[in-house]
Amino acid sequence: MAVILQMTYQKKLGLPNFSSHACSVSVSVEIPDVSVAAQESSKLYSLLQAAVDNEIQQVGYLPDATSYGMHQNGNGHPPNNGNGQNRSSNDQWKCTEGQRGFILRIVADNQLDKNTVEDMAQQLFGIGVKECDKMQASQLIEELLEKTGKGNGRRRPQWRSREPARA
Protein backbone atom coordinates (compact mmCIF):
# COMPACT_ATOMS: atom_id res chain seq x y z
CA MET A 1 0.00 0.00 0.00
CA ALA A 2 1.37 3.40 -0.96
CA VAL A 3 1.93 5.91 1.84
CA ILE A 4 1.66 9.68 1.33
CA LEU A 5 4.12 11.79 3.26
CA GLN A 6 3.20 15.48 3.55
CA MET A 7 5.55 18.08 4.95
CA THR A 8 5.50 21.87 5.35
CA TYR A 9 8.43 24.00 6.38
CA GLN A 10 7.75 27.57 7.46
CA LYS A 11 10.03 30.29 8.75
CA LYS A 12 9.10 33.78 10.00
CA LEU A 13 11.78 36.38 10.59
CA GLY A 14 11.61 39.81 12.19
CA LEU A 15 12.61 42.86 10.19
CA PRO A 16 13.39 46.46 11.18
CA ASN A 17 10.57 48.88 11.98
CA PHE A 18 8.43 46.20 13.59
CA SER A 19 8.00 44.34 10.31
CA SER A 20 8.34 40.66 9.63
CA HIS A 21 8.15 38.34 6.67
CA ALA A 22 7.50 34.63 6.34
CA CYS A 23 8.06 31.91 3.77
CA SER A 24 6.40 28.52 3.65
CA VAL A 25 6.99 25.54 1.33
CA SER A 26 4.90 22.37 1.29
CA VAL A 27 5.44 19.09 -0.44
CA SER A 28 3.63 15.74 -0.74
CA VAL A 29 5.47 12.59 -1.77
CA GLU A 30 4.48 9.02 -2.08
CA ILE A 31 6.68 6.50 -0.31
CA PRO A 32 6.50 2.71 -0.72
CA ASP A 33 5.87 1.94 2.96
CA VAL A 34 6.18 3.44 6.47
CA SER A 35 9.55 1.83 7.09
CA VAL A 36 11.23 4.55 4.99
CA ALA A 37 9.18 7.43 6.43
CA ALA A 38 11.83 8.56 8.91
CA GLN A 39 14.56 8.56 6.31
CA GLU A 40 12.40 10.39 3.75
CA SER A 41 11.24 12.92 6.34
CA SER A 42 14.80 13.80 7.17
CA LYS A 43 15.64 14.29 3.50
CA LEU A 44 12.53 16.38 2.87
CA TYR A 45 13.16 18.56 5.90
CA SER A 46 16.65 19.41 4.70
CA LEU A 47 15.36 20.06 1.21
CA LEU A 48 12.49 22.31 2.31
CA GLN A 49 14.63 24.17 4.83
CA ALA A 50 17.25 24.92 2.18
CA ALA A 51 14.51 26.13 -0.19
CA VAL A 52 12.95 28.43 2.42
CA ASP A 53 16.32 29.74 3.61
CA ASN A 54 17.24 30.55 0.04
CA GLU A 55 14.02 32.50 -0.60
CA ILE A 56 13.71 34.30 2.71
CA GLN A 57 16.98 36.09 2.19
CA GLN A 58 15.11 38.32 -0.26
CA VAL A 59 13.83 40.98 2.11
CA GLY A 60 11.84 42.92 -0.47
CA TYR A 61 10.31 46.32 0.28
CA LEU A 62 11.13 47.84 3.64
CA PRO A 63 9.64 51.17 4.71
CA ASP A 64 11.78 54.07 5.88
CA ALA A 65 11.09 54.16 9.61
CA THR A 66 11.65 57.90 9.82
CA SER A 67 9.02 58.80 7.27
CA TYR A 68 6.75 55.85 6.54
CA GLY A 69 3.24 56.56 7.76
CA MET A 70 4.17 60.02 8.95
CA HIS A 71 3.92 62.16 5.86
CA GLN A 72 2.00 59.94 3.52
CA ASN A 73 -0.05 56.87 4.11
CA GLY A 74 -0.06 53.74 2.02
CA ASN A 75 -2.71 55.16 -0.30
CA GLY A 76 -0.72 58.24 -1.13
CA HIS A 77 -2.98 60.48 0.90
CA PRO A 78 -1.74 63.19 3.23
CA PRO A 79 -1.54 62.39 6.94
CA ASN A 80 -4.48 62.98 9.22
CA ASN A 81 -2.85 62.64 12.64
CA GLY A 82 -4.72 59.44 13.23
CA ASN A 83 -8.11 61.05 13.40
CA GLY A 84 -9.29 60.08 9.97
CA GLN A 85 -10.14 63.52 8.68
CA ASN A 86 -8.79 65.61 5.87
CA ARG A 87 -9.52 69.29 5.56
CA SER A 88 -9.46 71.64 2.66
CA SER A 89 -6.11 73.34 2.12
CA ASN A 90 -7.36 76.80 3.14
CA ASP A 91 -8.31 75.50 6.59
CA GLN A 92 -5.47 73.09 7.22
CA TRP A 93 -4.21 72.79 10.76
CA LYS A 94 -1.11 70.76 11.56
CA CYS A 95 -2.43 69.59 14.93
CA THR A 96 -5.11 66.94 15.45
CA GLU A 97 -8.80 67.54 14.84
CA GLY A 98 -9.41 67.15 18.57
CA GLN A 99 -6.86 69.83 19.43
CA ARG A 100 -8.21 72.17 16.75
CA GLY A 101 -11.75 71.75 18.07
CA PHE A 102 -10.63 72.31 21.64
CA ILE A 103 -8.71 75.50 20.80
CA LEU A 104 -11.72 76.87 18.93
CA ARG A 105 -14.03 75.92 21.80
CA ILE A 106 -11.86 77.72 24.37
CA VAL A 107 -11.88 80.79 22.12
CA ALA A 108 -15.66 80.67 21.69
CA ASP A 109 -16.51 79.85 25.32
CA ASN A 110 -14.32 82.62 26.67
CA GLN A 111 -15.09 85.11 23.90
CA LEU A 112 -11.40 85.46 23.16
CA ASP A 113 -10.20 87.44 20.20
CA LYS A 114 -8.75 85.03 17.65
CA ASN A 115 -5.89 87.49 17.13
CA THR A 116 -4.96 87.11 20.80
CA VAL A 117 -4.57 83.37 20.31
CA GLU A 118 -2.66 83.94 17.10
CA ASP A 119 -0.34 86.36 18.92
CA MET A 120 0.15 83.84 21.71
CA ALA A 121 1.23 81.17 19.23
CA GLN A 122 3.56 83.65 17.57
CA GLN A 123 5.05 84.65 20.90
CA LEU A 124 5.51 81.08 22.13
CA PHE A 125 6.56 79.34 18.95
CA GLY A 126 7.16 82.03 16.35
CA ILE A 127 4.43 80.57 14.10
CA GLY A 128 0.68 80.89 13.62
CA VAL A 129 -1.90 78.68 15.35
CA LYS A 130 -2.57 76.61 12.24
CA GLU A 131 1.13 75.89 11.89
CA CYS A 132 1.44 74.43 15.40
CA ASP A 133 2.25 70.74 15.42
CA LYS A 134 0.67 68.37 17.94
CA MET A 135 3.22 69.13 20.63
CA GLN A 136 2.95 72.90 20.22
CA ALA A 137 -0.84 72.75 20.12
CA SER A 138 -0.83 70.79 23.36
CA GLN A 139 1.31 73.45 24.99
CA LEU A 140 -0.84 76.23 23.53
CA ILE A 141 -3.99 74.64 24.94
CA GLU A 142 -2.41 74.53 28.38
CA GLU A 143 -1.53 78.22 28.08
CA LEU A 144 -5.04 79.11 26.94
CA LEU A 145 -6.54 77.24 29.87
CA GLU A 146 -4.27 79.06 32.27
CA LYS A 147 -5.11 82.37 30.66
CA THR A 148 -8.81 81.69 31.04
CA GLY A 149 -8.37 80.57 34.65
CA LYS A 150 -9.03 76.92 33.90
CA GLY A 151 -5.48 75.67 33.96
CA ASN A 152 -4.46 73.58 36.91
CA GLY A 153 -0.72 73.67 36.53
CA ARG A 154 -0.67 69.91 36.02
CA ARG A 155 -1.13 68.08 32.80
CA ARG A 156 -4.69 67.21 31.91
CA PRO A 157 -5.01 66.60 28.19
CA GLN A 158 -8.64 67.62 27.98
CA TRP A 159 -9.00 67.53 24.23
CA ARG A 160 -9.24 63.79 24.40
CA SER A 161 -11.21 61.50 26.59
CA ARG A 162 -8.36 59.13 27.28
CA GLU A 163 -6.87 58.79 30.70
CA PRO A 164 -4.14 61.35 31.31
CA ALA A 165 -0.96 59.78 32.56
CA ARG A 166 2.54 60.77 33.25
CA ALA A 167 4.87 58.92 30.94
Place this chain on the structure above:
Amino acid sequence: MIALAEAPTAPAPRTRSENQIISELRETVSASRLSLFLQCRLKFWFRYVAGLKKPKTPALHLGGSVHQVLRAWNMARWKGTPMSLKDLYDVYQAAWGDQEEEPVSWDEDEDDQKKVGWRLLETYFRESSIAAYARPEAVEVAVDADLSRHGLPALIGVIDLVHQNRIIDFKTSSQTPNPGKVAHTNEVQTCSYALLYREATGKRESGIEFHSLVKLKNPKVVITALEPMSEQQQTRFFHLIEAYVAGLDRRDFVPSPGLQCVACEWFNECRNWR
Protein backbone atom coordinates in the same frame (compact mmCIF):
# COMPACT_ATOMS: atom_id res chain seq x y z
CA MET B 1 -9.35 35.85 39.03
CA ILE B 2 -7.80 37.78 41.90
CA ALA B 3 -8.92 36.98 45.42
CA LEU B 4 -7.87 38.87 48.51
CA ALA B 5 -8.24 37.24 51.90
CA GLU B 6 -8.59 40.71 53.32
CA ALA B 7 -8.48 44.17 51.83
CA PRO B 8 -6.60 46.47 54.19
CA THR B 9 -6.89 49.40 51.83
CA ALA B 10 -10.46 50.15 50.89
CA PRO B 11 -10.96 50.79 47.19
CA ALA B 12 -12.99 53.76 46.03
CA PRO B 13 -16.62 52.87 45.22
CA ARG B 14 -16.56 51.30 41.78
CA THR B 15 -18.97 52.42 39.14
CA ARG B 16 -17.48 50.31 36.37
CA SER B 17 -17.04 46.58 36.08
CA GLU B 18 -13.59 45.02 36.01
CA ASN B 19 -14.08 44.18 32.35
CA GLN B 20 -14.87 47.82 31.55
CA ILE B 21 -11.80 49.01 33.41
CA ILE B 22 -9.56 46.52 31.64
CA SER B 23 -11.09 47.44 28.32
CA GLU B 24 -10.23 51.10 28.96
CA LEU B 25 -6.71 50.23 30.10
CA ARG B 26 -6.31 48.38 26.79
CA GLU B 27 -7.20 51.42 24.69
CA THR B 28 -4.15 53.41 25.70
CA VAL B 29 -0.82 52.75 27.32
CA SER B 30 1.65 55.02 29.09
CA ALA B 31 5.25 54.37 30.08
CA SER B 32 4.40 54.31 33.77
CA ARG B 33 1.54 51.84 33.31
CA LEU B 34 3.59 49.63 31.03
CA SER B 35 6.57 49.68 33.41
CA LEU B 36 4.40 48.73 36.34
CA PHE B 37 2.76 45.92 34.40
CA LEU B 38 6.17 44.54 33.42
CA GLN B 39 7.45 44.94 36.97
CA CYS B 40 4.55 43.13 38.67
CA ARG B 41 1.16 42.39 37.19
CA LEU B 42 -0.49 41.98 40.58
CA LYS B 43 0.75 45.41 41.67
CA PHE B 44 -0.66 46.74 38.41
CA TRP B 45 -4.00 45.10 39.23
CA PHE B 46 -4.08 46.63 42.74
CA ARG B 47 -3.40 50.09 41.42
CA TYR B 48 -5.14 50.32 38.07
CA VAL B 49 -7.84 47.65 38.04
CA ALA B 50 -8.94 47.49 41.68
CA GLY B 51 -8.23 51.21 42.13
CA LEU B 52 -6.71 50.72 45.58
CA LYS B 53 -4.78 53.68 46.92
CA LYS B 54 -1.82 53.96 49.24
CA PRO B 55 -0.56 57.08 50.99
CA LYS B 56 2.14 58.81 48.98
CA THR B 57 5.68 57.97 50.05
CA PRO B 58 7.92 60.85 51.22
CA ALA B 59 10.25 60.19 48.26
CA LEU B 60 7.36 60.51 45.80
CA HIS B 61 6.14 63.70 47.45
CA LEU B 62 9.64 65.17 47.37
CA GLY B 63 10.03 64.21 43.71
CA GLY B 64 6.65 65.71 42.82
CA SER B 65 7.42 68.99 44.60
CA VAL B 66 10.82 69.24 42.89
CA HIS B 67 9.15 68.56 39.52
CA GLN B 68 6.68 71.40 40.05
CA VAL B 69 9.47 73.87 40.72
CA LEU B 70 11.41 72.72 37.67
CA ARG B 71 8.27 73.09 35.60
CA ALA B 72 7.77 76.65 36.86
CA TRP B 73 11.43 77.44 36.19
CA ASN B 74 11.29 76.08 32.65
CA MET B 75 7.98 77.80 31.90
CA ALA B 76 9.43 81.11 33.09
CA ARG B 77 12.50 80.69 30.87
CA TRP B 78 10.25 79.85 27.96
CA LYS B 79 8.13 82.94 28.41
CA GLY B 80 11.18 85.10 28.94
CA THR B 81 10.15 86.06 32.49
CA PRO B 82 12.88 84.51 34.66
CA MET B 83 12.02 83.75 38.29
CA SER B 84 14.12 84.69 41.29
CA LEU B 85 15.23 82.07 43.79
CA LYS B 86 12.65 83.50 46.18
CA ASP B 87 9.88 83.03 43.59
CA LEU B 88 11.00 79.46 43.05
CA TYR B 89 11.05 78.78 46.78
CA ASP B 90 7.45 80.05 47.00
CA VAL B 91 6.46 77.52 44.34
CA TYR B 92 8.27 74.82 46.32
CA GLN B 93 6.50 75.81 49.54
CA ALA B 94 3.11 75.65 47.86
CA ALA B 95 3.86 72.31 46.22
CA TRP B 96 5.15 70.85 49.46
CA GLY B 97 2.12 72.02 51.39
CA ASP B 98 -0.29 70.44 48.94
CA GLN B 99 -0.90 67.19 50.85
CA GLU B 100 -4.65 67.24 51.30
CA GLU B 101 -5.71 65.35 48.21
CA GLU B 102 -2.95 62.77 48.52
CA PRO B 103 -1.76 62.40 52.11
CA VAL B 104 1.88 61.50 52.63
CA SER B 105 2.99 58.68 54.89
CA TRP B 106 5.70 60.47 56.90
CA ASP B 107 8.02 57.89 58.40
CA GLU B 108 10.90 60.37 58.23
CA ASP B 109 11.12 63.90 59.51
CA GLU B 110 9.12 66.07 57.13
CA ASP B 111 11.20 69.21 57.66
CA ASP B 112 14.41 67.34 56.94
CA GLN B 113 12.94 65.97 53.73
CA LYS B 114 11.74 69.40 52.72
CA LYS B 115 15.26 70.77 53.17
CA VAL B 116 16.69 67.89 51.13
CA GLY B 117 14.33 68.71 48.24
CA TRP B 118 15.20 72.39 48.23
CA ARG B 119 18.93 71.68 48.40
CA LEU B 120 18.54 69.46 45.36
CA LEU B 121 16.90 72.30 43.47
CA GLU B 122 19.53 74.82 44.51
CA THR B 123 22.21 72.43 43.30
CA TYR B 124 20.40 71.97 39.99
CA PHE B 125 19.97 75.68 39.37
CA ARG B 126 23.66 76.20 40.15
CA GLU B 127 24.98 73.32 38.07
CA SER B 128 22.40 72.97 35.30
CA SER B 129 23.82 72.82 31.81
CA ILE B 130 20.83 74.79 30.58
CA ALA B 131 21.41 78.52 30.48
CA ALA B 132 18.83 80.60 32.35
CA TYR B 133 17.98 82.49 29.16
CA ALA B 134 17.83 79.42 26.88
CA ARG B 135 14.34 78.94 25.54
CA PRO B 136 12.90 75.42 25.61
CA GLU B 137 10.72 74.02 22.85
CA ALA B 138 8.20 72.43 25.21
CA VAL B 139 7.64 72.17 28.95
CA GLU B 140 5.68 69.33 30.57
CA VAL B 141 3.74 68.75 27.45
CA ALA B 142 1.04 66.07 27.21
CA VAL B 143 1.18 64.19 23.92
CA ASP B 144 -0.12 60.99 22.41
CA ALA B 145 0.90 58.74 19.54
CA ASP B 146 -1.41 56.69 17.36
CA LEU B 147 0.15 53.22 17.08
CA SER B 148 -2.87 51.60 15.42
CA ARG B 149 -0.89 50.96 12.24
CA HIS B 150 1.22 48.61 14.35
CA GLY B 151 -1.88 47.00 15.83
CA LEU B 152 -1.16 48.57 19.20
CA PRO B 153 -3.07 50.88 21.56
CA ALA B 154 -2.40 54.62 21.54
CA LEU B 155 0.59 55.74 23.54
CA ILE B 156 0.05 58.65 25.92
CA GLY B 157 2.44 60.55 28.13
CA VAL B 158 3.95 63.78 29.38
CA ILE B 159 7.38 64.98 28.32
CA ASP B 160 9.14 67.07 30.99
CA LEU B 161 11.22 69.27 28.71
CA VAL B 162 12.33 69.56 25.11
CA HIS B 163 15.40 71.68 24.54
CA GLN B 164 17.30 71.97 21.26
CA ASN B 165 15.57 68.88 19.90
CA ARG B 166 16.66 66.88 22.97
CA ILE B 167 14.11 65.24 25.23
CA ILE B 168 14.93 65.86 28.89
CA ASP B 169 13.48 63.98 31.84
CA PHE B 170 14.00 64.99 35.47
CA LYS B 171 14.51 62.39 38.16
CA THR B 172 15.15 62.50 41.87
CA SER B 173 16.94 59.50 43.31
CA SER B 174 18.81 58.45 46.40
CA GLN B 175 21.54 56.69 44.43
CA THR B 176 23.87 57.91 41.73
CA PRO B 177 22.61 56.41 38.45
CA ASN B 178 24.87 53.90 36.75
CA PRO B 179 25.51 55.35 33.27
CA GLY B 180 26.04 51.90 31.78
CA LYS B 181 22.67 50.65 32.91
CA VAL B 182 20.47 53.73 32.55
CA ALA B 183 19.75 53.04 28.88
CA HIS B 184 18.38 49.60 29.73
CA THR B 185 16.60 50.31 33.00
CA ASN B 186 14.80 53.31 31.50
CA GLU B 187 14.18 51.93 28.04
CA VAL B 188 10.39 51.89 28.38
CA GLN B 189 10.48 55.56 29.28
CA THR B 190 12.97 56.63 26.62
CA CYS B 191 11.21 54.75 23.83
CA SER B 192 7.90 56.18 24.94
CA TYR B 193 9.24 59.74 24.88
CA ALA B 194 10.92 59.25 21.53
CA LEU B 195 7.77 57.88 19.91
CA LEU B 196 5.61 60.61 21.40
CA TYR B 197 8.02 63.29 20.26
CA ARG B 198 8.33 61.91 16.75
CA GLU B 199 4.58 61.54 16.34
CA ALA B 200 3.85 65.01 17.74
CA THR B 201 6.48 66.90 15.77
CA GLY B 202 7.30 64.74 12.74
CA LYS B 203 10.97 65.12 13.76
CA ARG B 204 13.50 62.69 15.17
CA GLU B 205 14.91 63.62 18.56
CA SER B 206 18.63 64.41 18.64
CA GLY B 207 18.99 62.60 21.97
CA ILE B 208 17.43 61.87 25.32
CA GLU B 209 18.82 63.11 28.64
CA PHE B 210 18.08 62.13 32.19
CA HIS B 211 18.81 64.92 34.64
CA SER B 212 19.11 63.07 37.94
CA LEU B 213 19.04 65.09 41.14
CA VAL B 214 20.74 62.78 43.61
CA LYS B 215 19.83 63.01 47.29
CA LEU B 216 23.26 62.62 48.83
CA LYS B 217 24.71 64.41 51.86
CA ASN B 218 26.19 66.73 49.28
CA PRO B 219 23.50 66.72 46.58
CA LYS B 220 24.65 66.38 43.03
CA VAL B 221 23.28 66.52 39.51
CA VAL B 222 24.10 63.70 37.10
CA ILE B 223 23.20 64.16 33.44
CA THR B 224 23.02 60.97 31.42
CA ALA B 225 22.86 61.52 27.67
CA LEU B 226 21.44 58.76 25.50
CA GLU B 227 21.32 58.30 21.75
CA PRO B 228 18.01 58.66 19.86
CA MET B 229 15.81 55.58 19.96
CA SER B 230 17.09 52.92 17.54
CA GLU B 231 14.89 50.71 15.37
CA GLN B 232 15.84 47.74 17.52
CA GLN B 233 14.70 49.57 20.65
CA GLN B 234 11.45 50.52 18.97
CA THR B 235 10.81 46.88 18.05
CA ARG B 236 11.54 45.76 21.61
CA PHE B 237 9.20 48.46 22.92
CA PHE B 238 6.40 47.37 20.60
CA HIS B 239 6.83 43.78 21.77
CA LEU B 240 6.48 44.97 25.37
CA ILE B 241 3.23 46.76 24.50
CA GLU B 242 2.04 43.59 22.76
CA ALA B 243 2.76 41.67 25.98
CA TYR B 244 0.79 44.29 27.94
CA VAL B 245 -2.24 43.91 25.66
CA ALA B 246 -2.03 40.11 25.66
CA GLY B 247 -1.68 40.08 29.46
CA LEU B 248 -4.76 42.26 29.90
CA ASP B 249 -6.71 40.06 27.48
CA ARG B 250 -5.72 36.97 29.46
CA ARG B 251 -6.47 38.70 32.78
CA ASP B 252 -2.92 37.73 33.70
CA PHE B 253 -2.36 39.43 37.05
CA VAL B 254 -0.04 37.03 38.83
CA PRO B 255 2.58 38.44 41.25
CA SER B 256 6.31 38.51 40.48
CA PRO B 257 7.96 37.58 43.80
CA GLY B 258 11.56 38.76 44.04
CA LEU B 259 14.02 41.09 45.70
CA GLN B 260 12.04 44.12 44.54
CA CYS B 261 9.18 43.07 46.86
CA VAL B 262 11.14 44.13 49.96
CA ALA B 263 10.26 47.77 49.39
CA CYS B 264 6.84 47.18 47.80
CA GLU B 265 3.93 49.04 49.40
CA TRP B 266 1.62 46.17 48.41
CA PHE B 267 3.62 43.51 50.24
CA ASN B 268 0.89 42.53 52.71
CA GLU B 269 -1.88 42.49 50.14
CA CYS B 270 0.32 40.39 47.88
CA ARG B 271 0.94 37.83 50.62
CA ASN B 272 -2.83 37.40 50.86
CA TRP B 273 -3.21 36.80 47.14
CA ARG B 274 -4.29 33.31 46.15
